[in-house]
Amino acid sequence: MNPAVWVERHGRARPDDPALADGERVHATWATFAVRTAAAAAGLRDDLGLVPGDRVAIVMRNRPEYLEALFAIWHAGLVAVPVNARLHRDEIAYILGHSGSAVALTDADHADDVELLVDSVESLRAAVVAPGERWDRLTASAPTPLVERQAQDPAWLFYTSGTTGRPKGATLTNRNLLMASLSYFADIDPVSAQDSIVHAAPISHGSGLYGLPHIARGAVSVVPHSGGVDGDEIAALLQRWKGVSFFAAPTMIKRLTGDPSITAADLANLKTIIYGGAPMYLADLEAALGVFGPRLAQIYGQGETPMTITALSKADHADVDHPNWQERLQSVGTARTDVEVRVVDDEDNELPAGEVGEVVVRGEVVMPGYWNEPEASAEALRGGWLHTGDVGSFDAGGYLTLRDRSKDLIIRGGMNIYPREVEEALLRHPGVGAVAVVGRPDPEWGEAVVAFVVASGAAAPDADDLDRTCLESIARYKRPKAYRFVDSLPTNNYGKVVKRDLREQLRNEPEHG
Numbered sequence: 001m002n003p004a005v006w007v008e009r010h011g012r013a014r015p016d017d018p019a020l021a022d023g024e025r026v027h028a029t030w031a032t033f034a035v036r037t038a039a040a041a042a043g044l045r046d047d048l049g050l051v052p053g054d055r056v057a058i059v060m061r062n063r064p065e066y067l068e069a070l071f072a073i074w075h076a077g078l079v080a081v082p083v084n085a086r087l088h089r090d091e092i093a094y095i096l097g098h099s100g101s102a103v104a105l106t107d108a109d110h111a112d113d114v115e116l117l118v119d120s121v122e123s124l125r126a127a128v129v130a131p132g133e134r135w136d137r138l139t140a141s142a143p144t145p146l147v148e149r150q151a152q153d154p155a156w157l158f159y160t161s162g163t164t165g166r167p168k169g170a171t172l173t174n175r176n177l178l179m180a181s182l183s184y185f186a187d188i189d190p191v192s193a194q195d196s197i198v199h200a201a202p203i204s205h206g207s208g209l210y211g212l213p214h215i216a217r218g219a220v221s222v223v224p225h226s227g228g229v230d231g232d233e234i235a236a237l238l239q240r241w242k243g244v245s246f247f248a249a250p251t252m253i254k255r256l257t258g259d260p261s262i263t264a265a266d267l268a269n270l271k272t273i274i275y276g277g278a279p280m281y282l283a284d285l286e287a288a289l290g291v292f293g294p295r296l297a298q299i300y301g302q303g304e305t306p307m308t309i310t311a312l313s314k315a316d317h318a319d320v321d322h323p324n325w326q327e328r329l330q331s332v333g334t335a336r337t338d339v340e341v342r343v344v345d346d347e348d349n350e351l352p353a354g355e356v357g358e359v360v361v362r363g364e365v366v367m368p369g370y371w372n373e374p375e376a377s378a379e380a381l382r383g384g385w386l387h388t389g390d391v392g393s394f395d396a397g398g399y400l401t402l403r404d405r406s407k408d409l410i411i412r413g414g415m416n417i418y419p420r421e422v423e424e425a426l427l428r429h430p431g432v433g434a435v436a437v438v439g440r441p442d443p444e445w446g447e448a449v450v451a452f453v454v455a456s457g458a459a460a461p462d463a464d465d466l467d468r469t470c471l472e473s474i475a476r477y478k479r480p481k482a483y484r485f486v487d488s489l490p491t492n493n494y495g496k497v498v499k500r501d502l503r504e505q506l507r508n509e510p511e512h513g
């Protein structure tokens with residue numbers, strides 16, 4: 001089925017209710033959203049000559065037109081290529097070329113860059129700026145009926161964030177998107193037409209995917225005017241909209257937890273905060289639960305299985321009397337309803353609970369492969385299971401705890417050290433605001449542990465003191481050999497710490513200290 005059917009349906013059934021909002025202001029009712037979608041679809045076909053299956057890139061910051069563009073693409077039977085708009089122009093060019101995008105829908109902020117690409121990216125025939133004159137023309141076309149699509153047809157090429165190597169486009173089919181949406185209802189939250197989703201994170205990524213079950217149910221999609229996460233603005237939106245959910249990376253949750261406008265805000269309209277995409281540290285989660293109460297749900301997923309591998313439910317977060325509550329808070333929860341999840345060894349043999357191996361996933365939500373990357377697809381999907389590259393273990397109750405990605409593992413003198421446990425230990429020190437632990441080549445031990453620390457206050461904590469904190473909870477050999485005190489950690493566009501940059505920085509230091 002074609003997800004654009006949802007917009008069409010609500011356009012008929014609830015024409016005057018708000019569908020899209022620009023901050024506190026209604027941008028479109030369902031009737032308007034449905035008409036603009038069907039009209040722009042006709043324009044994409046007639047004005048731009050696109051035929052079902054053609055790829056159309058969206059290079060826009062979050063704005064209501066983003067969702068109009070996305071659903072117009074689907075309405076016309078086209079394949080959307082949502083591109084992270086904060087990428088460098090060369091990276092955008094790569095994705096447009098690799099996906100063979102014929103048209104790019106963009107906004108004023110990116111128009112100059114994207115228009116230049118029409119000359120250099122072979123497949124790209126046109127750039128359309130929304131809002132803008134040509135977009136207005138497209139959305140004023142005579143509406144066209146919805147184009148029928150099959151479950152296995154591609155709908156969204158999801159380019160991975162690429163903390164290593166070139167990004168690859170996970171081909172997400174209509175079936176994958178439908179399963180991800182249904183499994184949201186099964187494992188995260190039911191959604192009603194009285195609810196809303198605030199797109200505080202990029203629509204090109206998790207927030208857009210979590211937006212789908214909301215559109216399916218007729219909830220309002222609210223795009224913050226700032227285009228991002230701002231405490232004052234979120235507080236104001238919580239007064240304006242009801243049943244609010246939003247998706248945020250752990251770094252954003254941490255920022256909001258410490259934001260005075262959030263701590264002072266009335267949270268009655270806040271329904272659920274879904275966090276994931278990177279590790280959430282226990283100390284930060286406990287602080288967030290203190291501010292937000294039992295409204296937090298964690299998801300673990302990746303673009304290849306659109307944000308659907310495991311979840312730690314709101315009920316799990318609230319179950320404070322459970323003897324394993326704290327361990328569970330450090331886990332990523334249990335397998336989602338629509339997938340099988342296993343932990344396997346190097347030969348893909350399933351490992352029992354308690355043993356650490358690679359996490360593999362199978363189910364209807366898993367992509368059929370990467371776009372035009374047969375070798376990488378075969379490798380990732382060998383034996384019919386998606387190999388996530390993540391390392392973890394199940395406990396007896398089925399809760400999965402992730403270690404680090406295999407490339408981040410530090411091997412010191414033959415002993416495995418998971419940076420995460422060192423990071424968790426250091427975060428217990430009140431003087432540590434944020435921390436990232438990486439390995440550095442070491443002539444004696446093979447690798448040495450180095451911690452990059454961002455102080456929580458004005459002064460950097462004392463290294464001996466940090467050592468003492470580590471020794472309270474982890475083995476002596478895991479303790480950092482060196483500390484680097486920094487103002488901030490390098491993060492990518494999704495707020496994930498890029499450890500590669502830290503390793504690089506250490507390699508470029510004149511002498512090991």
Ligand code: AMP
Nearest residue numbers: 161276277278279299300301302303332
């Ligand atoms: P992406 O496809 O860009 O969203 O990246 C997916 C990767 O982010 C996963 O393979 C994990 O390494 C990491 N990730 C996602 N969710 C979580 C989570 N809840 N906790 C820790 N890491 C996560």
